[in-house]
Amino acid sequence: MLMRLPTATIRTQVSVPLRLADGYVSEARVFSFDGLVDGLEHLTFALGDLAACRPPGGHPQTPLVRLHSECLTGDVFGSQRCDCGPQLREAVERIADSGGFLLYLRQEGRGIGLYEKLEAYALQDVGLDTYEANLALGHREDERSYVVAAQMLRALGVSRVTLLSNNPDKARQLRRCGVSVAAQLSTGVHLSAANGRYLAAKARRGAHTFDLGLSATVHATPEH
Ligand SMILES: [Zn+2]
Numbered sequence: 001m002l003m004r005l006p007t008a009t010i011r012t013q014v015s016v017p018l019r020l021a022d023g024y025v026s027e028a029r030v031f032s033f034d035g036l037v038d039g040l041e042h043l044t045f046a047l048g049d050l051a052a053c054r055p056p057g058g059h060p061q062t063p064l065v066r067l068h069s070e071c072l073t074g075d076v077f078g079s080q081r082c083d084c085g086p087q088l089r090e091a092v093e094r095i096a097d098s099g100g101f102l103l104y105l106r107q108e109g110r111g112i113g114l115y116e117k118l119e120a121y122a123l124q125d126v127g128l129d130t131y132e133a134n135l136a137l138g139h140r141e142d143e144r145s146y147v148v149a150a151q152m153l154r155a156l157g158v159s160r161v162t163l164l165s166n167n168p169d170k171a172r173q174l175r176r177c178g179v180s181v182a183a184q185l186s187t188g189v190h191l192s193a194a195n196g197r198y199l200a201a202k203a204r205r206g207a208h209t210f211d212l213g214l215s216a217t218v219h220a221t222p223e224h
Contacts, residue, residue, distance in 0.1 A: 005177050008035035008151035016045075020089060021078075026096045033155055036148045044152050045102040047092065053099035058162030059182035064100030065161040066091040067149050067170050069107040072114055081121060082198055086190035091164055100164075101156065103149050110134065111143030129201035141205065146170055150177030166208040 011032045018026045029046040036042055055064040068091060074084030088102075095102055109117025112134060120133035131141040150173075153161065160180040163171055164187060171181045191199060202208045 001176070002178050003147075003176055005147070005150055005154060006035060006037055008033045008148075008155045010034075010155050018092070020092065022089070024089070024093060026092060028102075031152070031156065033152055036151055038145070038148055040106045040148070042106055042148050042152065043104045044156065045092075045095075045104065046100075046156075047096040047102060048099035050099050053162075055094075055098040055100065055162040055164075055183070055185065057183070058098070058185055059160075062160050062162045062182050063158060064095050064098045064164055064185070065103065065153070065158070066095060066100075066164040067103045067105060067146060069105050069110065069144060072108060073117075080192045080194040083190040083192075083195055087187050090188055090190075094164060100162075101153070101158065103152055105144070105146075105149060107144045110141075111145075112137065112139045124197075129205065130198050131201055131205040142169065144169075146173040147177055150174055150179050153179055166202075168207055 011034045013029055013031045016028045016030045018024075018028055026047060031044040031046065032041065033044075050063060053063045054060060055062065058064060068084075068088055071079075071082060071084035073079035074082045075088050078085050091102055108114045109120065112120070116137055116139070120130065120137060123133040123136055124130060128136060134141055134143075153159070153174075159178070160182050161174070162183045162185060163174070163181050164185050165171065166186050171184055174181055189199070
C-alpha cells in the first residue's frame with residue numbers, strides 16, 4: 001500500500017567541488033531541504049550528467065541513486081569495523097560516471113546514534129553480531145526509515161531510479177513511498193580483516209543480496 005508522502009521542498013542548492021582522500025575529484029551540487037519528516041539535516045549530492053543518465057547495467061534514462069546512512073567512524077576516519085567508507089567512495093564515483101544522486105542520510109549506527117553504535121561495538125567484542133547488539137541495547141535490528149529519502153527525491157522531481165544497493169529494505173520502502181525502482185545494482189564487496197563478521201551478519205540477518213563468496217574465510221576472520 002502506498003503511503004501518503006509529506007511534501008518537502010528544496011531549501012538551498014550549492015556547488016561543492018570534491019576531492020576525496022585518495023585524490024579522486026568530482027563536482028557535486030549539494031541540496032538541503034525543508035519539510036523532512038524527522039527534522040534532521042539530510043543532504044542530497046547530485047553528481048555527473050543528469051541530462052543523460054546511463055547507469056551501466058541499470059535502467060536507461062534513470063538516475064543512479066544511493067541511500068547512504070551516515071557513519072562518522074567509517075566515512076570520515078576510515079574505520080575498518082564496517083564497509084561504509086569504501087561503499088561511499090564507490091558510490092560517489094559510480095554516480096558521477098552515470099549521473100545521479102547520493103542521498104546522505106543522518107542515520108548513524110543504523111538509526112541508533114553514534115554513542116550507542118560504539119556501545120554496540122563493545123557488545124560485538126564480547127560475541128554478539130551487529131544485529132544482536134542493537135537488540136541488546138533495546139533497539140530494533142534496523143531502525144532506518146527511508147521516508148525522508150523519498151521526500152528528497154520527490155522534491156528533486158525524481159520519480160524513477162536505478163538503485164545502487166544490496167539492501168532489499170531500501171527498495172521496498174522507496175516503492176511504498178511511491179518511488180519507482182526500475183532496477184537495482186549491487187555495490188562491490190569491501191571485505192577487510194576487521195569487517196568480515198559484520199558483512200556476514202548483514203548477509204545473513206539483513207538479507208543483503210551480496211554474495212560474500214568467501215564465507216569460510218569470513219567466519220574464520222577474527223574481529224580485530
Ligand atoms: Zn559504518
